[in-house]
Amino acid sequence: MQKQSALFSFGNETDIEDLGGGLKRQMLGYNHELMAVKVWFAEGAEGYVHKHRHTQVTYVEQGEFHFRIGDETKVLKAGDSCLIPPHVEHGAVCPTGGILIDTFSPAREDFIESDDNAN
Template sequence: MKQSAHFSFGEESEIKDLGGGLKRQMLGFNEELMAVKIWFDKGAEGYVHAHRHSQVSYVVEGEFHVNVGGVIKVLTAGDSFFIPPFVEHGAVCPTGGILIDTFSPPREDFLEVAE
């Protein structure tokens, strides 16, 4: 697996429209770790899913109703959540907002789309 450049400049990095009011920008990765920035339009939903990766997400702005393993909490700027491997999770953003998601190991499916 390749790795990202040592420096990433927001205005120069591609922002991928994922549809459904979601956009993603790769922040950096190697074979052990990945960080991405996700924009949610008002009312957008990250549907409930699970994957083999550990995940930590940080709320940059907005309000998120986050479901981790069937437990739903309301999170706002400065809050974060952890998702162990294979645990179902998702989020709804009634206000519009931004998350920073980190994954270990990296999400291979994000890299395939980016190439």
């Protein structure tokens, strides 16, 4: 794993990875302690239910998301956010299309390895 991203990242110069299923991801910045990622959802796209060891905070930049954390589902819209504790199942469906900003602590090693393999 790289120790950290560049100190400055420019949106028009930073790769956007097509994840399939109407999802795209752009790394905004990271080191071993923290990571920020921008995720685009096409209309109707779904972030599958999963869990991981990382604490996650997600901010809704655009659109409407039906967000499930554990056994609870809420509708989040632009300006809303949520906290996902480690090892808690979560996922989201985006009926409108939208954009999320995800932050993780510590950084998601699997995202960095995926990004490295794309280059």
